[in-house]
Amino acid sequence: MRGSDLKGAVFAALFAALAATSSAWAEEPAGDVPRRVVSMNLCTDQLALALADPSQIVSVSHFATDPSMSVHWKQAEDLPVNFGRAEEISILHPDLVLADTWSNPDTIRMLRTLGIRVEQLPPGTSLPEIRGRIETMGKLLGHPGRAAKMLADFDARLAAIQTPAPGLKAAIIGPSGYGYGPRTLEGQILEMAGFQNVVSGPGLDWGGRLPLEDLVMDRPDLVVVGGSQGGTGTSRAQEVLAHPVLRDLPVVRGLRDASWTCGAPAMLNAVGQLATLGRKIEKEKSRQ
Numbered sequence: 001m002r003g004s005d006l007k008g009a010v011f012a013a014l015f016a017a018l019a020a021t022s023s024a025w026a027e028e029p030a031g032d033v034p035r036r037v038v039s040m041n042l043c044t045d046q047l048a049l050a051l052a053d054p055s056q057i058v059s060v061s062h063f064a065t066d067p068s069m070s071v072h073w074k075q076a077e078d079l080p081v082n083f084g085r086a087e088e089i090s091i092l093h094p095d096l097v098l099a100d101t102w103s104n105p106d107t108i109r110m111l112r113t114l115g116i117r118v119e120q121l122p123p124g125t126s127l128p129e130i131r132g133r134i135e136t137m138g139k140l141l142g143h144p145g146r147a148a149k150m151l152a153d154f155d156a157r158l159a160a161i162q163t164p165a166p167g168l169k170a171a172i173i174g175p176s177g178y179g180y181g182p183r184t185l186e187g188q189i190l191e192m193a194g195f196q197n198v199v200s201g202p203g204l205d206w207g208g209r210l211p212l213e214d215l216v217m218d219r220p221d222l223v224v225v226g227g228s229q230g231g232t233g234t235s236r237a238q239e240v241l242a243h244p245v246l247r248d249l250p251v252v253r254g255l256r257d258a259s260w261t262c263g264a265p266a267m268l269n270a271v272g273q274l275a276t277l278g279r280k281i282e283k284e285k286s287r288q
Contacts, residue, residue: 033142034096034117040084040107042069043262044098044121047137049075050264051146058092071258071266086110096140124263125185127192133263150265157268163194164278170195170222171215172256179210185263193274195222216249221281223251224274252277 039045042063049072064076086107097118124130138147172180179199180186198218259269
């Protein structure tokens with residue numbers, strides 16, 4: 001073999017070896033990708049179940065298997081559940097624990113004292129916060145590409161929802177007559193669906209107890225009544241939701257399901273339902 005041919009062959013071999021190595025690096029997960037993930041919060045459950053490899057998750061919160069609260073309850077059925085206690089989480093030997101800002105501080109402190117990595121994600125209510133949670137979760141689990149796709153799908157679905165023209169007013173009322181303000185997830189769902197939230201004003205950013213008389217005076221076009229599990233129940237707090245004054249308002253019950261629970265893509269199901277109701281109300285008003 002001539003010198004030039006040998007040189008070319010050597011370069012070709014080196015190039016092929018480098019290409020193979022680069023390909024292997026690209027396919028091999030990063031060294032800090034967690035292999036044993038525990039989620040101790042319902043909303044971190046939802047994102048983890050949607051973004052992680054099934055083999056990564058070793059436990060989810062006990063709420064994750066409840067169909068009234070969890071949209072991924074089927075996925076969670078075969079997983080061990082936890083009640084957010086340090087002793088039950090630590091024996092699982094996790095390399096990552098996912099928690100919420102409001103998760104039990106004693107549990108968080110004990111796990112960190114034991115040298116276990118805990119990441120606390122702030123609650124997601126506004127669109128920027130929801131997007132931030134998804135992106136952060138993707139990075140924590142080692143799947144930023146999946147998170148980017150989830151965000152792109154989320155944006156496309158939201159853009160495709162046909163909302164009514166501005167002007168319709170609505171309120172979401174829970175037990176004890178609690179009204180959900182604009183900074184709550186419920187308030188954000190209302191806004192994204194094209195409604196003006198009547199539970200607003202000084203001191204009501206996060207909501208508050210709303211006198212039913214005030215609600216009647218606001219003359220809302222829609223009142224969503226009940227908790228995430230529907231029904232009015234029999235407790236004193238639930239009795240308010242059966243008050244006779246509500247009979248004279250455009251009330252809808254049983255609408256709030258698991259899609260209302262967390263700032264995640266499933267919330268767009270709730271937005272879509274409300275937007276459809278809004279367009280129906282809009283059409284009926286135009287006939288009057």
